[in-house]
Amino acid sequence: MTQRLYLYPGWLRLWHWSNAFLFAVLIVTGLSMHYADLDSPLVPFNVAITVHNIAGFILSALYLFFIAGNLVKGNWRHYVPVFNGFMGRAIAQARFYLFEIYRGGPHPIQPTMRQKFNPLQQITYLGVMYFLMPILVVTGLFLQFPTLAPDKILGAGGIWPMAVAHSVGAFFLSIFMMAHIYLATTGDTVTALFKHMATGWHEIHDAAEVESQGATDSPRGDS
Amino acid sequence: MKWKWFAVSLGVGWCASGMGAAQALRSDAQTDTLHLAQDCLQCHAPGADLSRFGVDPTLMVDSAKQVDHRIDPRLFAQSNHGTLACRICHIVGKEVYPHRKEVEGNFLACTYCHDGDSLSTALDFAGIEEQFKASVHWQKNERTRANFDCYTCHDPHVFDRTEETTAVPEVIRRDNTVCLNCHDNPANFEAVTDREFPYIRVTHEWLPNAELHWDHVRCVECHTPHTERFSHKILAKEESEHLCAACHSKDSILATTLYKHQFRESRRRRGFINAAILGDAYVIGMTRNAVLDRWSLRILWLVLIGLCVHGGLRALVAAKRRSRR
Known part of the structure; x- marks a missing residue:
């Protein structure tokens, strides 16, 4: 028997996929600028900086849209960890990713309409969306408008800490994106969770059904 | 002042005899009444009281030629030429006031002093002339080359290198x-x-x-x-x-x-x-930051390898499970 939950409303999916696309663009153009080379540019510098600036602005605007959407629609509740038994559930989820996933065991924590993220997702998304993203947006704005930065920080030009924070933040977000995409393959089938995020409907199949569909690995994972 | 930065002279009336006269005058400059910068700056400093000497203030700025005869004493003192008396360079016709009109426009080229000295070797004036003639300033101003010289860009009164x-x-x-x-x-x-x-x-x-x-x-x-x-x-x-x-x-x-x-x-x-x-x-x-670059690459590779190993093992185990069925 399949249970269907509408976990990802239209506004969230629009934000998610736009964010994903912009992230990919920003990573490619950002890397191209960071490792700029006259002889073998990944993307020509002038193209990279223009595209990066535009994509950065749209990403920042989308971030505000995400925050507003979260507040208005109450989606923010999914990001607030339930501390009672949090460690136990987090360890169970980690054990699943590290060991039980190979046995095709069931997902230890099923998403519900009240709590769609498992503890590891919660803590990761909380850090990414409410810590790393603001850092990236704010430092990106300072890099775009350097005159806003302090003249001097620690005896050097005021913009370098912004640049370093931007690079470090972007690096961790890139790592997150890699892991996020990989973990999205850990659904009932490799593409199941991608489909969920495309349609908005999260489907929870029972074990027998999963087996009969010829699933490649574990049920229900990251989304 | 026409461009004679590198050559001996290109100015009107500047010839071998003139050069000789200029050299002679240079040696006399120390005894002239107008030999010290302070003397000249009595008129040539911005805001100087020219009425004391009966000088027409409009003469200080030649708007047609875009020449300003006023010298900022502070900038001049800070310049590379700040220790020189004015008449080291302004030799002919400037020893008296009113200045002699017939020699107006006769100035020393840089090479008059910087010829064979350590600075001329370091700066390579001959090379500069060659580069200048190949520059857009010379090449694209065929009709107006006469208006463009070294001093158009480099004011020797504020020049500081x-x-x-x-x-x-x-x-x-x-x-x-x-x-x-x-x-x-x-x-x-x-x-x-x-x-x-x-x-x-x-x-x-x-x-x-x-x-x-x-x-x-x-x-x-x-x-x-x-x-x-x-x-x-x-x-x-x-x-x-x-x-x-x-x-x-x-x-x-x-x-x-x-x-x-x-x-x-x-x-x-x-x-x-x-x-x-x-x-x-x-x-x-x-x-x-090389340290950050190095470590971020290492971590990136570790994560990539970790995900590949994890994914590979999943695929392997799943394939085994399927083969058992």
């Missing part, structure tokens, strides 16, 4: 002022050329953060060839540097031009490559 001890922002401001005197001033521009005044904000529309660039690099970084020694061959806009990565890269040209003196000390500080510029600017692509 002590780059090694001057802060980079001051070097940038000083050098860009030379260019912007004409390129951001239609009146000055049209005084030396028939060409239509190009507004730099329009010609630099393609440049992201143009104002920021003008504050942090010199015009000549892009508008001269990237040679080991500074070139006076100012390039036309089509030939000028348009590749951002020329500066925005690890091997940035800024390391051998604007920041060459700073780079003699150390290229690395706090883990940054090209750290010498950190005090003044952060140039994307140039000022990278």
Whole structure:
């Protein structure tokens, strides 16, 4: 028997996929600028900086849209960890990713309409969306408008800490994106969770059904 | 003053006999009444009370030729020529007032003093002349070449080339002022050329953060060839540097031009490559932190390998499960 939950409303999916696309663009153009080379540019510098600036602005605007959407629609509740038994559930989820996933065991924590993220997702998304993203947006704005930065920080030009924070933040977000995409393959089938995020409907199949569909690995994972 | 920076002289009436006379006068200069800068500045300082000497104030600025005869004492004192008496250079006709009209326009070329001395060797005046004649300033001003000389750009009364001890922002401001005197001033521009005044904000529309660039690099970084020694061959806009990565890269040209003196000390500080510029600017692509770069690459590889191993094992186990069924 399949249970269907509408976990990802239209506004969230629009934000998610736009964010994903912009992230990919920003990573490619950002890397191209960071490792700029006259002889073998990944993307020509002038193209990279223009595209990066535009994509950065749209990403920042989308971030505000995400925050507003979260507040208005109450989606923010999914990001607030339930501390009672949090460690136990987090360890169970980690054990699943590290060991039980190979046995095709069931997902230890099923998403519900009240709590769609498992503890590891919660803590990761909380850090990414409410810590790393603001850092990236704010430092990106300072890099775009350097005159806003302090003249001097620690005896050097005021913009370098912004640049370093931007690079470090972007690096961790890139790592997150890699892991996020990989973990999205850990659904009932490799593409199941991608489909969920495309349609908005999260489907929870029972074990027998999963087996009969010829699933490649574990049920229900990251989304 | 016409351009005779490098040659012995190109001015009207400047010939071998004139040169001889000038040399003779130079030796006499020490005894002239107008030999000290302070004497001349009684009239030539901005705001001087010219009525004391019955001088017509309108004579101090020749707007038709864009020549200003006023000298800022402070800037002159700070300049490379600040210790010289005026008549070391202004020999003929300036020993008395009113100055002798018939020798107006006769000035010394730089090579009159800087001929065979250590500075002339260091600066390579002959090379500068060659570069200047190949520059857009000479090439594109065929009809108005007579209006363009070394002193059009380099005012010997404020000229200061002590780059090694001057802060980079001051070097940038000083050098860009030379260019912007004409390129951001239609009146000055049209005084030396028939060409239509190009507004730099329009010609630099393609440049992201143009104002920021003008504050942090010199015009000549892009508008001269990237040679080991500074070139006076100012390039036309089509030939000028348009590749951002020329500066925005690890091997940035800024390391051998604007920041060459700073780079003699150390290229690395706090883990940054090209750290010498950190005090003044952060140039994307140039000022990278090598430590962060190294560790981020290591972590990235570890994560990639980890995900590949995890995914590979999942696929393997899933395949085994399927084969058992």
